[in-house]
Structure formats: structure tokens, C-alpha cells
Amino acid sequence: MNATMCSVGRFLASPRGLVLILFLLAPTAFFALGGGKWLSLEAFAAHRDQLHGYAQSHFWLFFVGWGLLYAAVVAFSLPGGALLSLATGFLFGRWLGTVLIVVSASLGATAVFSAARYLFADAARQRLERNPTAVKLLSGFGRDAASYLLFLRLVPVFPFWLVNLAPAFAPVPASTYLWTTVVGILPGSFVFANLGQSLGDIRSLQGLISAEVLISLGLLGLLALLPVGLRRFGWSRTLIAQRQEDKR
Template structure:
């Protein structure tokens, strides 16, 4: 019954988000249109907005709802690059950890069914067998993989909760800073495509490549080739 109740609550939360037109509310155009009112409200109720935005971001991550990128920009706009980065880091790590815990301990059957319908999930899970820490760090650093999938797949491997939390926190740090920093110029961003410039993707890919060096070095050892 506990699992059924939890699934019911999750389904209700997701349904409520879409019934209240969440994708439109958290769209870039809507945030840009109301940025002055949001900024003024934050100045009057700073701590309340800090808590509300943190909870909203964590829930968005935990429920794999759309709008995470816009929320990251919004936090950078409302709280600045440093506080915004810290809030994104904390909220995203908590939300991702909730996904991991639910998938591994409470909603394993449901999560496994969801993964089975995604071809990339099996390849991701196979990668954790060699070097879970560096492989997960690579997946976090390089923003080319669905965030919800990277949150979910490790729950069905030997990755420990400690490794998951540490690599999540470290891996999303560069991207969190980039989005929070860009959020300060929210009014000048016309589309989300502008955020993913070749230079930004290249820089994050190079960081991800560094994380994979220990994994690749294992394949270069002589005993792997019978030497």
C-alpha cells in the first residue's frame, strides 16, 4: 500500500503541474515578461523566495518536470550568480538524490519499467561497471544526456548513495554556475538555444573527458591485451 500511495502522490503532483499549465508558467517568455515583478517581490520577501525557489527546484528535479533550465536562469536572475549557483547545486542534488532513493528502495518496479523503454539506459548502466565514480561524473559534466535518465539509471547498478551524491554535486557545479551567471542577463536571452553555444558545450565536454581518463587508462593496461 505504501508504494501505491507514493505512486499516487507522484502522479497527482505531475498531473497538477500540467493542469495548472506549468510548462507555460515556467517558460522563458513568461519569466522574461514578469521578471520585474518577480525581482521586486524577491527584494521584499528574500528569505521566503529563497526557500520557495529551492523547494520548487528540488521538486522539479525529483519529478523530472520540464523547465529546469528556465528555473536555473531564474535563480541566477533573482539571487545573483553566487547565491543562485549555491541554490541550484543544493536543490538539484537533493532532488536527484530523491529520485535515486525512490527508484532503488521504494518504486523499483515502476522505475525499471520506465528505463526498459529507453534504449540509452542499458548502455549507461553498463558503463558503471568499470569505474562508477568517474563515469557518473562524466555524465553529470557533459549536458548531452537527459538529466532524469542519469538520475534514474544508477539506482539499478552498484553505485553507492555516497558516490551518487558526491558526483552529482561536483558534476553539476560548472553547469549550475553557467546558468546562474547567464540568468543575470535574463532579459537579453531570446531562446534557450542561445545557452548551448559551441564554446560552452566544448568546455563542458573537455571537463567530462578529464573525468573519463581513469576509465580509459584501465583499457590501456597491458594485462587487458594479454601482455
């Protein structure tokens, strides 16, 4: 028992252990301190004028602070990202708001990606490699990482936090993860920042995205997968040609 406790203590005192503690304590503190009430549409509506006034009088300080808050929410996978995106558009406008959303969300996503890979990637990869289906999935993700990541970013089918975490356990270069995140979230960020300008008239976060917007994002996602389809089509033609040669 003492040996086990000593091992646990050494791990928690190590850099890896400290990172794990941080990513466990931050969400726990958020919910324990009632963070969900603050990151709500009701709370923003109640303090909207104060926030707007502070953004006007202390623009750059507020701009940087708001960006760090946004990045932290993404990094620790906390709820409220959609509201923060809308509020960013309301406070800073569609263009500057889009830039802030993209930069902050990309930083937060890269932080959680790096932390997950640092903490769990080796153990997770060893387990996945025992499963033949998982091996094929990982190898496919490695071949077409950019296309898959762009598709997942452009089409909001899966939760943002899940798309941030999953690539950490696949053979995806950090540089590929970063640039596909920036490019992939750009259209959606502009949509939210643009909608944020009318935040005063919004009563619910449901139904903010119109069918036309979702269709447009879906088409962009399909476009991102086009290289994968063309590659597989090329492989199929090669296989057919080889089989015809074998028959001769």
C-alpha cells in the same frame, strides 16, 4: 476480480504505493493546471520585476521557497529546469544562484533516484540480469560508477531526468550518486547562473550555451572518464603480458 482489486488496494495504501501515487499525480496535476505556461520564458518576462522585488523584500523566505520549487521540478522530472536555472541567476546573482541551483538540483535528483530505486529497482534488475549485454553494462557501471556519473553530469549529452533515473537500476551507491551529482553539475550551474544575469535580454532558451562552453564541458567530461581509460589500458597491458608468458 475481488482478490485482484483487494491486492491493488493494499498496494496503493502501502508506503510504496503512496510514493508511486505521488510521482504519478504531481506531473499530471502540473500539466492539468497549466504549469507549462507558468514555467515559460514569456511568463517569467511578464512577472520578472515582481519576482525580483519580492526576492529583495523577502529574501530568505523567497530563497528557500524558490529552492524547494526547483527541487520539486527536478524530482518530478517536470519541464522548465533550464529556465529556473537562468531565473535563479537573475534573482540571486551568479555565486549565490550557483549554490542554490546545485543544492536544489542535487536534492531533487537524489529524491527521484531514491524513489525509482525503492519502487522499481528490484524488478528492473531482475529483468536486466537476463540479458548478457546488460549484465556487462551493470557490472562496468558498478566498477567505474563515479567516472561514468561525472561524465554524464559534466557533458549535457543526455537529458537531466534520464541521468537522474538510470543509475537507480545499476549498482551505484547513493553516496557516490550524490557527490558526483554535486560536483558534476557545478560547472553547468555556474554557466546558467552567470547567463541568468542577462535574462532580460534573452528571447529564446535556444543557443544560450556557446560552442566554447560546450567544448569546455566536454573536456571536463573526458577528464572524468580518464580513470576508466587508464584502468582499461592497464588491463590490456596485463592481458598482453599474460599471453606472452603463455606463449613461452
